Amino acid sequence: MFPIINIGPLAIQAYGFILLLSVFIGFWLSGKYAKNLGTNGDAIENGLLIGLLSGILSARIGFFLQNPSLFMENPLSLVSLTPTMLNANFGLLIGLLAIFIYAQKQHLPLWPTLDTLTPLIILVFGGMHLANYANGDTYGLPTNLPWGIQLWNAIRHPVQLYAIILAIGLLVWLLLKTQWLKHNPYPRSGTLFLFILVGLAVTTIFTRSFVAQKSQMLGLDSLQLLAFLLLLLSLYLIYQLSIKPQEHIQVFISLGSNTNPEENFAAIQQQIKDDFTFRRASSIYRTQDVKSPPANGSYFLNQVMEIETNLSFQTLTEKLKSLERDFGRIPGDKKVVPLDIDLLTYNNDVFTYQNKKIPNPDLTQYQYIAVPLAEIASDFRHPATGKAIAEILDDLQDKTTVIKIEEVENGTTG
Amino acid sequence: MKNRNFFIGATTLTVLSVIWILLTPTIFPRVEGAAQSTAAHPGFTAPDFTLSTPQDQTLSLADFRGQPVLVFFWASWCSVCKATMPGLQAVYQDYQDKGFELLAINTTYQDTLSTAINYYNTQGYSFPFLMDESGSVSKDYQLHALPTSVMIDPQGTITDVIIGSGMSEGFLRSLLDNMLAERE
Structure with missing residues (x-):
């Protein structure tokens, strides 16, 4: 037992010190994890601090609600810094409520x-x-x-x-x-x-x-x-x-092509409607290559689609890869891209599979994904951060141009 | 295959947990009522002591069985102690006739007695001033820092041990109100 820790001339209550230290290290580790997962670490940290402060304050208020006469005698003790005169249950309740309200306001995704x-x-x-x-x-x-x-x-x-x-x-x-x-x-x-x-x-x-x-x-x-x-x-x-096997999983995919794009796009539209439950497709956009400077006259066509599937993530990835190969894609070739299909999101989940991050980090970086996505899903929120698509568009650093070239058949609004 | 592993794992954990919970009262019976043994911790019987005042009057904790007692360890060099004591005096005045007793134990073995007596007199405190000259009571109560407040209920069981400034006037009043309400 060591209720007091002596550091030089300081005598510190071990109980509070250990709790504070573990919260501090925990915050640090979770902050690091937030950065790697792509979740909104700052908002999460703020939410917890708000919860902690309102929890402590309402624990004190709860104590005086139980003992109103004590408050009447000495109102200043409401803000006294002693670690007693606290109603822990009331503090916990209000603290959790504050966290809940903050998380709702920030649209922090639960899981x-x-x-x-x-x-x-x-x-x-x-x-x-x-x-x-x-x-x-x-x-x-x-x-x-x-x-x-x-x-x-x-x-x-x-x-x-x-x-x-x-x-x-x-x-x-x-x-x-x-x-x-x-x-x-x-x-x-x-x-x-x-x-x-x-x-x-x-x-x-x-x-x-x-x-x-x-x-x-x-x-x-x-x-x-x-x-x-x-x-x-x-x-x-x-x-x-x-x-449990999942059904009706919502998936956003991004299509791209720089080699015979018009033909390839016409063919892939039909292919996807045959293979999946097709939900929505954006217009087709003419875009510049974001990874290397454009060669003479070279351009990409891009499109974002929402599909529904019952396939597991692994099976879906394999299926999309085989579609790419059917269109003549040679893995690793960045110059000649007959068809590129990128999974953007899978069911609002945040994870890594074979070194691929879902949601796709490109989603918050490039116009050729964010602009078509905003066109078909104006209510879209990033599964990891909860950020609205409008906010994602505002934060883009990518300065390449994307031009809508064609309205698709099923008519969508931009 | 992954699903089968989950079902096997989940079932095993659930079954083992149920067995463990149900067997706990048999394998780990409660061998002691804490109140039957003595220790300086909430739930245990408070260690008894007999100490004298500077006027050579002797007081024992056992004398106050049946009353709520606050044992307050302090020294004249301890500023937090001296900041806390006026509040304790105020509570003592209000609750003394309801049976509350406050025993202020000066850690005389590590204090200057004359300074302590002088401080006590100038403040006009009315609760008893007890001297722990050998330090044996402080040792029985595993004193780690000053002030330390030990709240003891009428049955002689410790309800709270508070190190530092936590035994404020308001907190002590709420403790006594609860304790006296239970007794009625």
């Missing part, structure tokens, strides 16, 4: 945002147990095991350390699975977050048995029961998101 927060969640979970260890809180049952610790007049299970070890294991799993927070390995957003919840629920179910003071419910530990419900819910949601 990609939760995936981004996985490092922070593990850090805070581990930090809370380490803080409890420092304070000697939620101490373990007496034991004869050799690793028992002397605490509160008995040799006890160091149960907080059991939880910390499991949390560290979970963090290592996360780091390996995401290749040091580089990307999301699961093609459905939210799966990673839910696997972490499963890990935390199992950790809680396992370690609570060793805790001396349990809150009883039906003769069982109520926290264990709560964690069990969380486990079932998480497994069910993983099944719904990732295991």
